[in-house]
Amino acid sequence: QTPNPKPQTPTPCNYSTFEIKFFITMINEHIGIDAPYTVFIYEQVIIVLNKKEPSYELKIDRESQKSFFNKRETYNKEISPIKIIEAFGFFGKIEIDQLFFLIFVTKSKIINLLESISVEKSEEMIFISIAPERVKVKENTISHLIEIRNFMQKGLYYSFDYPLHQKFKSTFKSSSIDIVSDIFDNNFFWNSQAIMDLQPSNNEFNHNSSEFTNKNIHMKFYAFFAPFILGHVEGCHNIDLSILLISRKSRKMSGTRYNARGIDSNGNVGNFVETEQIVVIKSDLTVYTNIQIRGSLPFYWEQKAGILVPMVRVHQSEEVNKNIFLKHIEKIFVNNYKSVLFLNLLYSSKKEEIVLTEYTNKIFPQLKLEGLELQYQHIDFHEITKGGEFALINEYIENILENETYNWNQFNLFNGEYVQTKIQYGVIRTNCLDCLDRTNAAQFKISIGMYWKLFNKIKYKIDNSLCIPDDSKSYLLWMENLHNQLIKDLKEVWANNGDAIAKIYTGTGATTSSFTRSTGKSTMSNFVDHKLKSLIRIYHNNFADKGKQTAIETLLHERNPQSKLLLSDIANPTVDKKFIFVDFGGEMVIYDIPKIKHILKTIISKTIDLDFIILTFHLKDILKCTNNEFGTFFEVFQKDKLEFGE
Numbered sequence: 001q002t003p004n005p006k007p008q009t010p011t012p013c014n015y016s017t018f019e020i021k022f023f024i025t026m027i028n029e030h031i032g033i034d035a036p037y038t039v040f041i042y043e044q045v046i047i048v049l050n051k052k053e054p055s056y057e058l059k060i061d062r063e064s065q066k067s068f069f070n071k072r073e074t075y076n077k078e079i080s081p082i083k084i085i086e087a088f089g090f091f092g093k094i095e096i097d098q099l100f101f102l103i104f105v106t107k108s109k110i111i112n113l114l115e116s117i118s119v120e121k122s123e124e125m126i127f128i129s130i131a132p133e134r135v136k137v138k139e140n141t142i143s144h145l146i147e148i149r150n151f152m153q154k155g156l157y158y159s160f161d162y163p164l165h166q167k168f169k170s171t172f173k174s175s176s177i178d179i180v181s182d183i184f185d186n187n188f189f190w191n192s193q194a195i196m197d198l199q200p201s202n203n204e205f206n207h208n209s210s211e212f213t214n215k216n217i218h219m220k221f222y223a224f225f226a227p228f229i230l231g232h233v234e235g236c237h238n239i240d241l242s243i244l245l246i247s248r249k250s251r252k253m254s255g256t257r258y259n260a261r262g263i264d265s266n267g268n269v270g271n272f273v274e275t276e277q278i279v280v281i282k283s284d285l286t287v288y289t290n291i292q293i294r295g296s297l298p299f300y301w302e303q304k305a306g307i308l309v310p311m312v313r314v315h316q317s318e319e320v321n322k323n324i325f326l327k328h329i330e331k332i333f334v335n336n337y338k339s340v341l342f343l344n345l346l347y348s349s350k351k352e353e354i355v356l357t358e359y360t361n362k363i364f365p366q367l368k369l370e371g372l373e374l375q376y377q378h379i380d381f382h383e384i385t386k387g388g389e390f391a392l393i394n395e396y397i398e399n400i401l402e403n404e405t406y407n408w409n410q411f412n413l414f415n416g417e418y419v420q421t422k423i424q425y426g427v428i429r430t431n432c433l434d435c436l437d438r439t440n441a442a443q444f445k446i447s448i449g450m451y452w453k454l455f456n457k458i459k460y461k462i463d464n465s466l467c468i469p470d471d472s473k474s475y476l477l478w479m480e481n482l483h484n485q486l487i488k489d490l491k492e493v494w495a496n497n498g499d500a501i502a503k504i505y506t507g508t509g510a511t512t513s514s515f516t517r518s519t520g521k522s523t524m525s526n527f528v529d530h531k532l533k534s535l536i537r538i539y540h541n542n543f544a545d546k547g548k549q550t551a552i553e554t555l556l557h558e559r560n561p562q563s564k565l566l567l568s569d570i571a572n573p574t575v576d577k578k579f580i581f582v583d584f585g586g587e588m589v590i591y592d593i594p595k596i597k598h599i600l601k602t603i604i605s606k607t608i609d610l611d612f613i614i615l616t617f618h619l620k621d622i623l624k625c626t627n628n629e630f631g632t633f634f635e636v637f638q639k640d641k642l643e644f645g646e
Contacts, residue, residue, distance in 0.1 A: 036160070037049065037086065038086055040081040044062055045060060047060075048090070048102075057071075067198045067200045091103035091125075091152075099135070100129070101145070102128045103126070106126045107124035114242055118159065127148075127149075143547075144550065144551070147547040151548055151555070155500050155503070156229070157230075159226060167289070187251060188274065189251070190229060192227070193556060194555070195225050197557065200221065232496065232500035242279070243493075245275065245497055247497055252272070255270070256505065256548050262297065263298045266331075272295035276289055288408040289424070295435060297344070298329075299314065299363070302315070311352050312352050312356055326369065333427070337372070338373060338405065339403075339425055339427075341400065342364070343428055349380075360378075373405075381393065400428065401449045406428060434505065436505060444495075448490070452476070462486070494516055
């Protein structure tokens with residue numbers, strides 16, 4: 001039996017006005033399905049039920065904060081819950097100011113991609129404090145929750161039908177196996193840590209690994225949740241085919257524009273997005289998929305926010321940057337592709353960008369990886385499209401697509417199961433400075449070129465024609481100018497995709513989306529739109545991004561190493577046999593002892609955007625030091641009498 005769904009005499013509660021507002025559910029605005037989650041809030045416990053897993057319940061003890069996942073229990077109907085909440089999605093658990101909150105989606109927008117696939121976009125959330133009723137939520141915690149809510153409304157998607165966090169493999173159906181296999185290692189699974197922090201305290205669960213003593217309860221627990229992705233999901237259809245676009249933004253090194261640049265020590269880059277196009281042929285249900293990637297240039301560089309044009313700085317030695325570049329390639333591309341093209345769209349003359357292009361031109365020829373063909377092409381996008389004529393880039397894109405490795409994956413249906421019959425061997429990884437506006441425009445043109453190749457391959461007629469008219473030398477131009485509803489829909493989908501990714505990173509839509517929606521020619525309205533968005537970005541970068549960055553880090557249970565301190569503001573970290581570990585915002589930097597005095601003085605003397613400085617000693621690493629090394633370190637402090645504080 002379930003707890004009493006309609007309490008007659010609820011226990012009085014002392015929620016603040018903010019909490020009461022957040023505790024109002026908006027079920028009636030979600031049309032089409034019943035809310036799968038029911039949350040019962042009692043004085044001592046919070047109980048979560050999921051209609052998709054009706055035999056089990058998740059129970060959180062409000063005093064100990066521990067979670068338990070068991071078979072459904074029968075509760076005393078005489079004890080009424082304080083509140084009952086219906087919800088459509090369950091993100092997981094987060095921590096703010098030593099208080100824990102559960103996040104549920106109470107309003108969502110349904111996106112029907114296929115007849116069997118329903119995706120939901122989060123529109124309104126509720127934050128339920130796990131702490132006992134007597135514990136009050138502070139005003140600064142409430143402000144933090146508002147920042148999180150605002151960020152979650154920008155593009156968090158989930159589905160109980162389809163594993164959005166994965167590339168298409170062999171099915172359109174989701175399962176708990178998808179979650180179990182990926183929760184420990186998937187760059188696009190945004191609520192993985194929020195779910196992990198709810199892992200039950202039952203004896204059946206082993207918290208030190210992905211191996212559980214009771215496999216059945218393991219699967220049942222993860223079936224309680226749906227993976228969330230950040231990015232964009234949209235589709236378009238006609239009588240012959242369905243086209244889906246899914247953009248997945250990595251949760252690694254995620255953050256706002258000037259807080260997530262370049263690369264981290266694990267090979268993750270800023271604004272890394274995987275965009276997958278899925279085409280379903282309705283006549284025989286054959287599936288074609290193609291992947292494009294965007295991401296910040298994969299070496300150590302940074303750029304400070306400012307009203308004026310901020311300068312770019314590359315730091316670390318050439319050898320360090322070459323190795324971290326290779327680490328990024330190994331992490332993303334090896335075992336997935338045989339060829340990768342790094343397409344760089346930066347200026348050749350603009351001083352804040354030329355430093356990156358020159359540096360990339362210098363180190364890329366030195367990169368070698370067995371079994372992977374590495375290619376690099378630099379196209380000065382703005383110089384080529386000067387005057388707003390985006391069609392002038394078509395020739396370059398068409399030349400790139402002559403490489404047959406940039407093809408489609410193909411999946412054919414055999415006996416009710418999809419079997420992959422063709423493989424996409426090559427992938428194009430595009431970047432500009434922010435990997436937004438120019439990147440959006442280029443990726444759209446690449447996608448149109450890929451559709452042209454596919455439609456010709458499968459003999460699909462657009463406007464009753466397979467051929468390019470004699471008066472056109474560019475098939476991209478021909479495709480873009482077609483007055484065909486499918487092409488118009490594709491333009492809209494890609495423009496929306498560009499806007500969504502840009503809003504997440506900068507706070508505004510893409511400056512090139514109006515070109516994507518139109519014929520690619522500049523107009524006065526395009527010009528005004530571009531300038532207005534640029535001004536709004538300056539505001540966000542300088543005044544709004546700090547709170548947004550904190551919200552992202554809270555959701556992910558991680559801290560971006562660039563979010564507090566630019567590494568080049570102190571010194572280039574070096575690795576030696578003598579270790580000193582200085583911890584800034586979660587990033588462990590290794591320095592040798594002879595340089596510690598200089599580094600600490602540099603930190604104190606510079607004016608940098610820090611709330612405070614904390615020098616952290618990691619016990620496991622201190623144990624590596626000899627007594628002499630440890631003693632030398634403390635002599636440096638005593639001699640200079642360095643003081644630290646807020």
